[in-house]
Amino acid sequence: MPEIPYSSNYKHTRVFKKKSSKSYSKPEHAKLYYSRRWKRLRQMFIRYNPLCKDCKDSDIIKEGQVVDHIKPVSEDLDGFYVWKNLQTLCRTCHAKKTAKEVNKRIKERKNNNNI
Numbered sequence: 001m002p003e004i005p006y007s008s009n010y011k012h013t014r015v016f017k018k019k020s021s022k023s024y025s026k027p028e029h030a031k032l033y034y035s036r037r038w039k040r041l042r043q044m045f046i047r048y049n050p051l052c053k054d055c056k057d058s059d060i061i062k063e064g065q066v067v068d069h070i071k072p073v074s075e076d077l078d079g080f081y082v083w084k085n086l087q088t089l090c091r092t093c094h095a096k097k098t099a100k101e102v103n104k105r106i107k108e109r110k111n112n113n114n115i
């Protein structure tokens with residue numbers, strides 16, 4: 001029986017998808033969210049900190065669903081697994097924070113372009 005080069009070809013097409021470093025593909029940290037280490041850390045964190053931090057600051061008791069990085073990992077990847085860099089947010093607060101960060105980044109980009 002002739003050998004079917006299925007597996008090697010398969011591997012080849014699956015694994016070697018070259019991306020240029022300056023493409024608009026997913027940022028480096030995006031894949032860390034799929035790691036087992038993050039999932040475990042996230043689960044543990046939300047168990048210890050079940051309430052939304054921003055809501056709590058406004059005296060509202062609300063359950064949070066999102067474990068957020070206080071310092072965005074897009075700025076500092078080292079803080080990804082750092083407990084002190086985490087906070088629990090509800091979806092509303094997380095959306096607000098994300099919008100703020102995006103706006104900030106757009107502003108910064110505009111400023112850089114003006115120079």
Ligand SMILES: [Zn+2]
Nearest residue numbers: 052055090093
């Ligand atoms: Zn909230």
